[in-house]
Amino acid sequence: MPTLNLPLTDTPSLLGGFDETLLESARKGEHALLQAKRTAAYDSYAQIPNPDRFHEEYRRMDPDLFKIATFSPLEIPETAAAYQAVPEDSNYDVVISVSSEGIAIEDCNGVLTDGSLVVMPLDQAAREHTTLLEQSLGAAMVPGEQRKFLDLNGAFWNVGFFIYAKKGVDLKGGILIRYHNDQAGTVLLPRLVVVAESLTRFAIAEQFTSPDDVKTLCISGRELLLDAAADVKLVSLQDWGNEGLHIGEDWARVKRDAKVNLFSMTVGGKVSKMTVGCDVCEPNANAYLGGMFFADRDQHFDQKTLQYHSSADTYSNMLYKGAVKDNGYSVYQGIIRALKNCVGVDSYQTNNNLVLDSTARADSLPGLIIDADELACSHGATFGNIDQEQLYYLRSRGIPEGEARRMLVMGFFDEVIERIPFENMQDHLHAVIERKFGV
Amino acid sequence: MAYLEIKNLHARTGDIKILKGVNLEINKGEVHALMGPNGSGKSTLSSVIMGHPDYEVTEGDILLNGESILEMDPDERALAGLFLCFQYPVAIPGVSISNFMKKAVDARHPEGKAPAGPFLKEMRENMDYLDMDKAFANRGLNEGFSGGEKKRMEILQMMMFKPSIAIMDETDSGLDIDALQVVAKGVNKMRGPELGLLVITHYERILTYIAPQFLHILMEGKVVMSGGPELVKKLEENGYDWVRDQLAATV
Secondary structure (H helix, E strand, C coil): CCCCCCCCCCCCCCCCCHHHHHHHHHHHHHHHHHHHHHHHHHHHHCCCCCCCCCCCHHCCCCCHHHCHCCCCCCCCCCEECCCCHHHHHCCCCEEEECCCEEEEEECCCCCCCCCCEEEHHHHHEEEEECCHHHHHHHCCCCCCCEEEEEEEHHHHHHHEEEEECCCCCCCCCEEEEEEECCCEEECEEEEEEEEECCCEEEEEEEEECCCCHHHHHHHEEEEEEECCCEEEEEEEECCCCCCEEEEEEEEEEEECEEEEEEEECCCCCCCEEEEEEEEECCCCCCEEEEEEEEECCCEEEEEEEEEEEECCEEEEEEEEEEEECCCCEEEEEEEEECCCCCCCCCCEEEEEEEEEECEEEEEEEEEEEEEECCEEEEEEEEEEEHHHHHHHHHHEEEECCCHHHHHHHHHHHHHCCCCCCCCCHHHHHHHHHHHHCCC | CCEEEEEEEEEECCCCEEEEEEEEEEECCEEEEEEECCCCHHHHHHHHHCCCCCCCCEEEEEEEEEEEECCCCHHHHHCCCCCEEECCCCCEEEEEEHHHHHHHHHHHHCCCCCHHHHHHHHHHHHHHHCCHHHHHHHEEECCCCCCHHHHHHHHHHHHHCCEEEEEEECCCCCCHHHHHHHHHHHHHHHHCCEEEEEEEEECCHHHHHHCCCEEEECCCEEEEEEEEEHHHHHHHHHHHHHHHHHHHHHH
């Protein structure tokens, strides 16, 4: 039984201006492969009913909050923009920046010169890696799942990158993709396709920002395909200004002995809906899903996870930590799914919530769907304000109340933040927590 | 005037009156033991001295170096020189031991920040002394610790913070003989003219390792009997019923 789906419709269900006219303009002048992929995604998108508040997934996140019809796609010039370095870039091997000025790809450490690592826009990949892109674009989705916004992104993406690591590539610094949208009323539709051959090891970060008071929407789609014994980490930092709206779909397929880390960190924006799913599909495949969210000042953050075990002897661990205050509202929903005969699965799902005042709300709906025996799956959720016994303990050691509270909130999030492979992002998140927590 | 003076202390939690007039005096350089049956108020006394928010003092006073501490927050009491060795230390995942220790040592430093080098050196030496694995420093505070590891952690803090009065709340509970010896080793190293010690227990066992000069017996929220080391032996032989009989006889 599918876990997230609505029945398909015969009459096309379209959202806002995302119709055939827009599709044609996106396809115009493109490589035939990309045109075909867009059309296939469009057909699927149009068949999936529009989300509404009566669908379980949207009961706590009204899809009308995204006001999709009021946005038109961000124009991103084809001409390359000049690369503008910021100090944090020294943490990365490759830095891509995307804005209304264009796209810049900077190979800081010469890691792209020998061709073992490929980082390029999707249209270039369609020409230079046609067969591989044909096999991988749109291929990471968990079988049988239908995701309206992933297909919308697949049909209408307006910027896309292909990251391809050949066997054995081991990247020290990692790849950063920095998105900045300063154009009010526009929607950014970024696509990322990651192909990791066997025995590769690398990390990718995506960071999303916009100026305060500028209404923007982002509908992001990312897919990762990991071959045997690959080790890939992806960090997504939703750090939009106060009027940013975000919908994200991350999907990974993980083969034998490979390990994926998918981090979703939502701290900025007005409304955000992140979905992260992985299919651990061969023995000894392993997935870690780490998340943090901190909703204050009327922010509404929703996160959904799917740990999909389609093979015996596969592992996944999920830890999402959230805090809410000042009318913030957070939702976590997640499912561990183990298919028939998938014995030896070991899977955990934990969602902890700090509810820092009585104006804020946190909902948590963990779930298991298990069709196999002889496995270990567990889930749990907790809610609460700062633990009074922990606070008393720290204070009894001479640590003043404000500092003790700060330590407890930091410590709460550090269980996830410390696993992020980029130190500058850890520092940034600590600073955001300090600001939101108000110390 | 004693360094720590507990005068006619009455305290309650919610509607339950637990302490009903405790009197106790402890000077620096002295080791006192406080014993009593379950429910007599031993742990409550330590919580009230440290300022746990769940307890309310309804009568009496606690003076440290001549000044009342009743209006002070737990962190102020700690900085004034009090230390409580918890019976059940809480785990705080995500807060590493080294970070926690540094913050607590910083709070005691006149400039608000202790130099990192000497701090780390002292912590390493003390961890060595207590047979603690130095990898502990990077772990979450008490996270996944055994009973013995938690108690060593408490003693390590006592050695680092150098209190003038330390209260050990049933530090021996849940410890095997090896762990108890390590704990006692740490405590005995601290003994001296600068430290007053109150060892709360309901077994005599720990008192063979940490020999007290004074013993007090707490029953139903009051110190009902005080004496020297000979009282420990008497209590061991005759039990609390003997104390009750003695009290009945005097009434």
